[in-house]
Amino acid sequence: MDPFSDEKIFDSWSKNAPQWSEVVRKGKIESRRLVTNNAIVEAILKRSPQSVLDVGCGEGWLVRELADKVAHVSGADVIPGLIERAQDAGGGSFYVASYDEIAKGALDSLSDVVVCNFSLLGKESVETLFKAVPSLLAPNGAFIVQTLHPMVSCGDSPYQDGWREGSWDGFSPDFTDPAPWYFRTLGSWVTLFLNSGFRLLEISEPIHPKTHMPASVIFIAETTPNNPLQPTADASAE
Template identity: 70%
Template structure:
């Protein structure tokens, strides 16, 4: 896949912002409704956090859920349209910020938790974001990532890192031009955390109640001892 894949991710989500908001707010995505939404909320609550940064927040549902639990939550996304929906709805603080801008240090605040909920699709952009993540966290802070489970998401393709074609299979016909995404094995995810200054504290595998297969994987990582304050 050509080097413009990172740009195509943002282009795709810009085109599909409106149908995505409709799908999320209408609870039309079964796996989210039955498993993964509650799973990521529970993961953040397990940290007893007071402040949270939601990276790739989309239309802001997770920000609103956590704000309702008396947390101070900031949501950022590289695509302006979902942020506009989020700001109109309220329930948190929302800003248009790209992953590259986060990596460059544009965010001056620090948080108890930084969470990425199905929002890490690229290669270089994700690696740069991980490298910057320690600077976003307070002492004893945590980075929490929910993503497609590599074992179930691999399909019939080789179980190895690499770019994959996107798909809107199972979604409404309003969705177009699916975003490419960079597949990582479990081993690669673990290495990414370690190489970025984190210690993987916990890994959760929420099961889809109908299929009894992993609907996702959730990584909960803390700053390594030599990265803390």
């Protein structure tokens, strides 16, 4: 197995699904608890959506958080172990689907918001998903992405796109075999949106109250006018 690949990401998260679910549900990640959880919820709700699709939903915390605020909420993830935990906890509809399967039409409904919250770790699979998101959005819908801030997550490595080794530093010894991830500069993220048929409406940088550094970066985008992959209002009503 290629140590820097989407296959390796899948393998790692499959092994760590129980551990990750416990960490998220017990609020053990300080940056999420203090900053990023609220940041992504606020970004979604200010769009006043009637429907939200969480792509890469993990064990389903965001779907549950939105369940009493949005009429229709659903989540999809490639890891069956995470989806099983999401389904057990409830709050919405959940589906096992890879980004490639989503791009091929595995999900046939349209949503006012498609969100990816710290779930864009790979290279080709992420690029494939970006191309497919317009076909998942209802007219005037938004694509919202929260991810690691490139300037902070770069560390001592060169500030250039490329695969990075994963780490479970700061987590319990129960975690094993960390997943690699594909680093993108801020400019590369912007280019990915533009090349996938989006226009960026907003880029925000939630600040950690203790470090006073960006805890993440949030992109909010809409499809460009006359995007052939964007469903029309008539089509969405059928």
